[in-house]
Amino acid sequence: MNFKKCSRCGNFYLSKGDVCPKCSSKDSFELTTFKTYIEQNGTENSIEIISQELGIQVKHLNRFLGYEEFKNYVNDFELSKPQSKNNKKVEL
16 A cells, blocks of 8 residues: 545545545544535635635635546636736837
């Protein structure tokens, strides 16, 4: 068996999934919370706003978006990202 590094706490473990057994219940709870939020509110808000509203770190929300069940929502979030105000081209 190979060791895996937990996506949440960084500890190494021998098990299936992205997170160690210690983090599994919290990860499952946050995944369900995120899924419920999307079902009720859609994808109008950015990941950063959803993170603030739900208290789930952005890195975990982005990891959840990599799951098959959220595949259809990834492009919606990419399109709704706010544009940076500092992306002006400098003319020489």
